[in-house]
Amino acid sequence: MDVLLDIAEPGQSLKPHEIRMEQQRRVVGIDLGTTYSLVSAVNSEGIPACIPDESGSVSLPSVVHYPDQADREPIIGQAAREMMISHPTSTIASAKRFMGRGLADLHEEAARTPFILEEGEGGMVQIRIHNQPISPVGVSAEILKSLKNRAEEALGGEISGAVITVPAYFDDAQRQATKDAGRLAGLEVLRLVNEPTAAALAYGLDQGREGMYAIYDLGGGTFDISILKLTQGVFQVMSTGGNSALGGDDFDHCLADLFIQEMGEKNPSASLIQGCKKAARWLKEQLTDKEQASITLTHGEGEAYQRTVTRAEFDGLINKLIRATGLPCRRALKDAGITADELKGVVLVGGSTRVPAVRAFVAELFKQEPLIDVDPDQVVALGAAYQADLLSGNRRDGLLLLDVSPLSLGIETMGELVEKIIPRNSPIPTARAQEFTTFKDGQTAMAIHVVQGERELVSQCRSLARFELRGIPPMTAGAARIRVTFQVDADGLLTVSAREETTKMEQSVMVKPAYGLSDGEIETMLRDAINHGAEDMRIRLFNEAKVDADRVLAASGAALKQDGDLLNEAETKKVKAAMLRLWETTQGKDHEAINQSIRELDRDTTFFAQRRMDRGVQSTMTGRRVEDFS
Amino acid sequence: MNPAPQPCWSCRGPIPKPVPFCPTCQTIQPLDPNLDFFGLFMIKPGYQIDRGQVESLYRQLQQQFHPDRFATKSPKERRYSLEHVTRLNEAYRTLKDPLTLALYILQQGGVTMDEGHPTTPTDPAFLMEAMELREGLEELDLNTDGASDALDAMRKEVQGRCKREIDGLSALFDDYFSNNNQAALESAAAGVNRLRYHNRFLEELDQREESLF
Missing domain, CATH: 3.90.640.10 (ATPase, substrate binding domain, subdomain 4)
Known part of the structure; x- marks a missing residue:
């Protein structure tokens, strides 16, 4: 927002019009990887760079060691990695593989890990260390905290927001778990961005290289393929595919x-x-x-x-x-409606694409030599920093990412079949509704089972949530109309609501993924993790109030500019004075003072708003603004 | 008669007719519930639409409304952005595909496919042809070398039939839009049904093909 405030009175030392309403925000991009994690930020020239630790290394091994004395802080990164052999049962690596997963999903993994895995309260797997349950979300939060501290030291202040990347093929539970980890680490998660999409951004595919690209991302624990189209500064994800347990x-x-x-x-x-x-x-x-x-x-x-x-x-x-990566690639090409020869380039992401056999396979599959000019280990973090900068409003080059939901979402119907509601590769955010009905006379409740996946049978898909819609008025079978709405937001996270339509009775239920953390677990973890919780809350409330104050000031400024002739000199002065008071509160620290000033400005300009509306009505009636008639 | 201007929720100034951004303070406004998918894209209602133009307009509209553009804005502005883009994506999906677009035009014109129009075609000649194709698919042994070519041949055949249905629908929908001929809309329903049938068959072909990958 470049609207400048020109409300200073003559003789005042304060010149608010010289102040930009939005200061540059300190934001970072984080690649939370299975084996390594990185943090990156955009420098003053708008170029993203990874932030190194004191030894100069940018990659933080995604390993956390929990000392046996409960009062000692966990050890994170390289030092923890060195303890994997000496302390195999209290040092956790590759926690990303456990994110948002239930015990049943991990039987193969469970046999291989040295840890004791058990089921947590919300269904997500937990790791028992020193007889204490540790959630994978908690492990990831430790890694994120370490990166946050590193970035705050390097950038010289509090981080106001972060973009965290996830494999494109992560399902809803895995995404929710990642967001929870960010929250636990005290980060404001601006957006979850798919890793291949972030990589595409960093690759500078924006430099006049319009066309279709394949991003082949083989990391430590996950495989993703995305087909992207770049046109007019818009990166449009055409299709994605992958395997969240192959790397x-x-x-x-x-x-x-x-x-x-x-x-x-x-x-x-x-x-x-x-x-x-x-x-x-x-x-x-x-x-x-x-x-x-x-x-x-x-x-x-x-x-x-x-x-x-x-x-x-x-x-x-x-x-x-x-070879197992071939099927998702062919499927992704088909979903995008193109063949391999139509690709302008193939981008390699992830450390595992260094393996020569992988490169040879990719070249054969896509019939061209892949691009490798950006470090495949850093490319995702660099892209995430770029996106964080775009989101924070620091950047004005107009690039835009349009992503899709990677897996079909549906609900269980008769005969354990899946009825798809949102098909895979739908552009997000998206909302779809479907109507269902009762099958028994007088039925007053209906169980709704939300699943994610491509197969026809419920048992072959991933169960995301179950809930019951109650209070359906008793009717004959088939008379009730139950509208189930799926909404997927820009992070790829799902909310489901259901409503009985004939009676228009609002019966909305929001659901949480089945393999998430329960509210109790989150609360306990937050209590344990946040010692300055009150301070965090205060900052959040202040930021929210300030955002609203900025909007109100811009709106008032625009109104004065457009319709200032409706006010006499004294009235103009009065409005400007109220604006100035509001602006002053935004320079303080008290969110209540801001909200109070917003209310006062509102009150002091009500007569002005009324005159503006009156003139608007009049000009419609007299037809002075001919262009408005159509 | 022009509707009375409505006040902008943010600057409280008059907005003469529903627009996505306030002419005075440029703040995003709630989605106009009366806007149909054509209106959203600001294109003339019709069945033969320029898909290249839709793609280009889609990107331009996303640039204006996408939640990324409102990430630092107030919760209300973020919610309006989400509503606009959710609807925009729905419109984009509908306009892009000849079948969903045909269904949309019927629905907007008050022709519901389930009442008075059977959901599967009843024309005997059509059914006979369809049955032959289906038998061909069922008898196809996916383990033979020529399976992929055979699937391709079937796809071409069905795509050709889709094309003919789409041409037929284009004429009927043209009649409906230019002459406000409701009867043309009613007769389009049968063609839409056949097109839907062909589409399902293509989906089945795709599923079979996946097992070849």
Whole structure:
């Protein structure tokens, strides 16, 4: 908003017209990754850059160690990663894989992790450490807090908002969990942005390179494919697909499983598993440039295990995993209504796209060499910072992201079938409604089961929520009209409401995803986490009041400019004085004072508003504004 | 007769007719509930619409109304933005596809598909052809090498039929819009039904094809 305030009285030292109503906001972009997390911000030239820690490293390993004394703070990042082998059961890595997941989703994972997994109150899995339940949301919040502190130190002040990226293929529960983690870390989450979309932004595809692009994003734990169209400064996501449980970690597991098997270890210890995984990751990284590499591990009673792996052998081991990315890619192309030759470029994102076999597969699949000129580890965080800057209003270059919802949303109907309400790849925000009816005479309640996924059977989709609509007036079967509305917001988060239409009786129910945290859990965590909760609340209330004051001031300024001739000199003075008082309160710290001044300005300008309306009515009647007739 | 001007919710000045932004203070206004999808895109109502133009207008309207543009604004402005864009996306989806657009025109014209018009076609010749296609699909062995080509051939055939239905509908809808001929709208319903049937068949083809990926 560039409306300037020109309300200073002569002789006053204060010159409000020189003050921009919106100051630059300190905002960041965060890539909350499975193996690494990064924070990035846009510099004064509008260029995003990742913020390093004191050792100069930009990547924070997504690892949290919980010391056994409860009063000691968790250890985060590289130091925690070094404790994975010595403290395998109290050091959590790859918590992103557990976000928004129930125990039943994770049986394969549960067998492999050294942790004790159990079901939390809201259905989401918890990790038991030192006999304390730790939620994956809490682990992610620790990582976010660490990045927030890093950014605040580098930027010299409080962070007012953050964009956090999520895999495009994350479902509703996983997104909600990510947003909760941001909240717990004391961040105002401006928006959840899909990782491939953020990558596209950072890639500078905006530099006159209009056309269709594929973003192939293979991270530590997730795979995403997005097809984007860039036209007239708008990035339009045409389709997305992926697999939220496939990534480079699985390459490590292939190797680690092989080592354990060759060692003849039937019941490997937690620390041996971690040791094998570490060796596997190291080998994988070596094989990016080298044709072969060797590792030595000790196991059992100090026996040495030495193994050389060639790139060809590694490629053979992971071939099936890489090929598994092909189906979502072909489906995404089809959903976008294009063929591979119509792509202008293919962008690689995620550390796992460094693996030569992955690059070769992508080149073959899309019939062209992929673009690799931005560091695939940083590209998502850079894009997130760019989007944060766009959202905070600091930037005026007019770029816009139009995203889609990645998975179909529907409800259960007769015979355990799914009725789709919002099909996958629908542009968001979106709302759709569908009518259902009762199937028994006098039925007064109806169970509504919300699911997400592409399959026809409820059991093959993901259950998001169940709720019951009560108070339906008794009618004959089929007479009631129950309208179920799905609304997906710009973060890709879903709200469902239901209403009985014949009686127009409002019976709306908002639902939370089944695999979220319960309100009780959130509350406890917030209480535990926020020691300056009251301060946070005060800042939020102040910011809200200030936003509204800015709007009121701009509106009053515009009104004066347009219709100032309706006021005599004394009246103009009176209005300007009230505006000035309001402006002054916005320079303080008290939100109540702002709201009070808004009410006063409102009151002091009511006569002015009335005159403006009177003139508007009159000009309609006399037809003075001919252009308004149509 | 012109409606009386309404006050802007923000600056309280007069707004002579429903517009998305206040002419005085430029603040976003609530969505006009009387605006249909054509009005939202500011295009002439009709069935043969320029899809390239719709795409371009869609992007321009998103630039103005998208929630990203209102992220730092007051809750009320953010809510209006959400309402505008939700509706815009619905309109975009409807205008883009010949079937959804046809259904929309019928609905706006007061022809409901479920009352008085059976939801599946009843024409015997049509049903016979449709049955043949369906049998062809059912008998197709997806494990053979030629399966993909056979699916493509079927798709081309059905797409051709869709095209013919769309041409027929274009003439009827033209008649309806230019001459206000309600009878043309009533007779369009049968064509819309056949088009819907073809579309379902194409969806089934897609599902079969996925298993080939």
